[in-house]
Amino acid sequence: MGFPGAVAERADADYAVVGAPLDVSTTFQPGTRFGPERIRRFARTFDDYDRRTDHHFSDCAVHDAGDVRAWDDAVDYLEFLGGSLADLRRDDVTPLLLGGxxxxxxxxxxxxxxxxxxxxxxxLDLRDEYDGNPWSHAAVTRRALDGDPDDESLSTVGGTADRAIVLGARTGSEAEWERADRDDVTVVPPEEVTDWSPDFNDESVYLSVDVDGADPSVAPGTGTMEPFGLSAREMRDVVRQVAPHAVGFDAVEVNDRDDGQAAALAGKLLKEFVLSHADG
Structure with missing residues (x-):
């Protein structure tokens, strides 16, 4: 089953849901391979109509492109996945990636x-490598900023971000906090997220929602839970603020180790992103 309300044909789409069930470097509780399917399933109960924007999600030209089947070679998979997403961007379609x-x-x-x-x-996910793996999930923000440390992989897919803003971060190694002190990284701790407001000017933005940004009481179905996190409402408000500036979105790190709370949150945030993007 596709994401509920994602009824547009590929040729008519403004947005495309793409599942990426990669699950090779999870360091504690695995299961992110089930994330895309669970997010779709637990979004079935959501109403199509959104009162705040006066939009129907099913009228927002969202297409569900299914999953890009994952395999064990993460770098090879990311290369292929990136090419699939780049094809969407060339057609002016905003990718909505579900991890994984x-x-x-x-x-x-x-x-x-x-x-x-x-x-x-x-x-922070600013490690240069974790257990010898520079493509661990614990190094993804570092890779998004600094690229491949060997300068060999993902070369055909595109560029890197000029800066990163990490909202809700509350843990990291000493080396990660040192990397976070550089000018291209801004860290907003959980207690300051409510007062944060974006200042992007004409910058393009990619928004990534790691569901473990939420407090474990809100979304226990994730691989590496960290207490003292964000509320669902705080995450929703960030998505609403950032979406009008965004060229892409993902919701990641949902696994199958709860009763659907993490998946429901991720699915609702995807809908909030589309509705706010379309309204902006």
């Missing part, structure tokens, strides 16, 4: 080549 582990964001960034990456996340 957070590593898939690297493909979204490379395909859309934004000026700014905005991430809702509990973790």
């Amino acid at each position: 582990e957070h590593t898939v964001t690297a493909a979204g960034v490379r395909a859309t080549d934004p000026d700014t990456l905005v991430v809702l996340d509990a973790h």
